[in-house]
Amino acid sequence: MAVDVEQQGPALLRAAAAEVRSWEGEVSEARGRQVRWVAGEYGRALAHDEHPLGDDAVAEDLFAREAIDAYLELAAQGSLRVRQAANVRSGDNSRQIRVEVLALLARALGVRADLPPQPDPAPKEPVAARPRSLLRASLTELADRSGALPGQIRMLAIGAVVDDTGVRSGEACACGIQDLSPSLEELRVVRRPQGWSADDAYTELLALSELSRAALRRWLPERQALLARVGGTAAALWVSLHGNHAHGRTVPAGTPLQPRGLYRAWTKAVTAANVEMAGEPSWTPLPTRLEQVRRGVQPKVRPAPMRPDAERAVVLLDEVAKRGAELVAQRSGALGTTAEREARVAVRKAICEAWAEGVDHALQLAILADEGLTDDAGLAAAGWDPALLAAVDRAEGRGRPTKAKAV
Secondary structure, eight states, X not given: OOOOTTOOHHHHHHHHHHHHHTOTTXXXXXXXXXXXXXXXXXXXXXXXXTSSOOTTOOHHHHTSHHHHHHHHHHHHHTTTOSSOOSSOSOOHHHHHHHHHHHHHHHHHHTOOOOOOOOOOOOOOOOOOHHHHHHHHHHHHHHHHSTTOOHHHHHHHHHHHHHHHHOOOHHHHHHOBGGGBOTTSSEEEEEEOOTTOOGGGOEEEEEEOOXXXXXXXXXXXXXXXXXXXXXXXXXXXXXXXXXXEEETTEEEOTTSBOOHHHHHHHHHHHHHHHHHHHTTOTTOOOOOSXXXXXXXXXXXXXXXXXXXXXXXXXXXHHHHHHHHHHHHHHHHTSOTTXXXXXXXXXXXXXXXXXXXXXXXXXXXXXXXXXXXXXXXXXXXXXXXXXXXXXXXXXXXXXXXXXXXXXXX
């Protein structure tokens, strides 16, 4: 939506903030909150005696250097806080956020912002391989205890996947059931580096370790139970553990996990690991920020298309159908023969290639059903993980095509 630049002062800043927050795929939920915060703060600055502008300020004047410097100084002093705090002066990180948001607000208004130069922040040291390995061991121990809670099982799966893939919190929360390969050996991730536009996003397929696969096999049934009160389709891989409230309505457990929820869960899990491992040889407390953990990861990766190529998808599905029919024919006789094993390998390869192209699970399962591959044992022979099959059923909001075919 276009911003009415005839507005002035606080109203103009609020309109610019609304425009920036509407940029789906480019502005995260966390950045959206920062945009609203800065616009409100700058609006209050216009009523302050020490700011050169007033409520009638126009866009060009708001983003002149003198006006910006005055706002940043008032903000740093704590003079624009709605509620006063003991430590009123804000730090360099808050200033950096304000400058970044001002650039977005100016862009929304179509004006040039004369922003002060900002030094590059000192990079935080990534977590080395050994501490990450110890964290995985700690998460595994917590999840393996008798009576382990769903949150501990979820964090084992998230921790293992992050350590394999280096996925960002927003990228992790965007993952769905469709992004798991049929055998759980890979995860599809749409990479959206911070500061990049939606058009710059790209897709990668990242290898998952045996620990990740085992953790996902434990998490998916827990996820299934959490979806009991969620109606319709449910495709998110990571879901909430508890009900909540949003926009005046009750939100049940099993709704998609948001980056803020992932941050809280990760902080809680790493804090618990730090307590558990205190005093152990070679253990130093891990940072509770996911960013520092993931930046130490060097994942095994291969590129993938952002969306399937229609012509190639048809060819790949024909191969899935052909190899599925061959497996059905071999399974009608003695199992475990060389021919049956070769048929299993061939159909798994065909299914994997179709998934890598972006063909969704339900379509592949429907194709296999048409060829007579309808039972869970046969699909397992074709490379489908049973835990994922149940999740696909639930994600579609109906029974699997193979099951319907078998009735």
